[in-house]
């Protein structure tokens with residue numbers, strides 16, 4: 040059985056977009072494996088990390104386990120969705136319930152509010168659980184065509200055509216996956232309220248971007264990235280903005296975050312800023328990269344390249360984020 044595998048190599052057969060859609064659709068359908076939520080959550084984790092790949096289109100288990108742990112934590116501990124498998128309790132949910140009890144975490148605490156060390160312990164446990172049940176199962180469900188994996192090297196490697204497909208259709212794929220994840224959760228738990236279903240879209244959202252604000256403030260001048268007015272109290276209070284909208288990237292990399300005033304942040308919402316600002320952000324990131332040896336930035340730029348940011352900009356436009364915003368003078 041594929042989920043027992045310790046490694047799986049890629050079926051390199053040429054794939055058209057149509058082939059990939061067919062595999063994706065059967066993956067999403069309830070028939071493809073027993074009733075469980077893990078495959079949707081792993082797929083969402085893959086999408087969240089599309090821009091974190093190295094030059095060989097590889098992701099580490101650590102990167103994926105972070106997304107996976109965060110989403111399960113937010114489902115189980117924050118939203119009280121505890122059933123994730125039609126058989127016995129899912130290992131992933133048990134890990135979280137045990138942690139929540141043992142450490143008496145207040146109900147409703149999002150993953151990013153846990154101490155860094157606690158997050159790391161949960162991520163490591165998730166990673167071990169994923170090795171047993173998760174990587175191999177999705178690999179089997181996608182006929183060895185989406186990715187190769189290796190438990191020893193703790194790496195996953197995308198099929199290049201699939202990688203390109205995921206970039207091209209990212210927004211649509213996320214919406215479809217959220218929809219099917221919601222249906223599976225309803226099947227395994229009592230029917231969810233509409234409000235709860237909507238929250239599935241926000242499973243990866245942080246409760247606060249404040250820690251990023253503090254890091255950025257220690258490196259850049261206290262002015263709005265867009266209108267350049269000084270950031271002060273009142274309605275020009277400092278806010279953290281996802282340059283490429285969060286609703287597209289669904290993750291928080293410091294190289295995609297800027298300090299903004301309230302009016303600019305509110306007006307921009309999930310639009311793209313004019314291309315001049317992309318150039319400006321690349322320059323800013325160069326400056327931050329020069330300060331890499333500083334403790335606050337360690338690890339934040341591992342996956343960063345200016346070309347990646349340009350790629351995100353281009354692909355977000357292709358995915359329907361084509362309204363361009365400029366700050367009012």
Ligand SMILES: [Zn+2]
Pocket residue numbers: 263264265266267268299300301302303304366
């Ligand atoms: Zn502004």
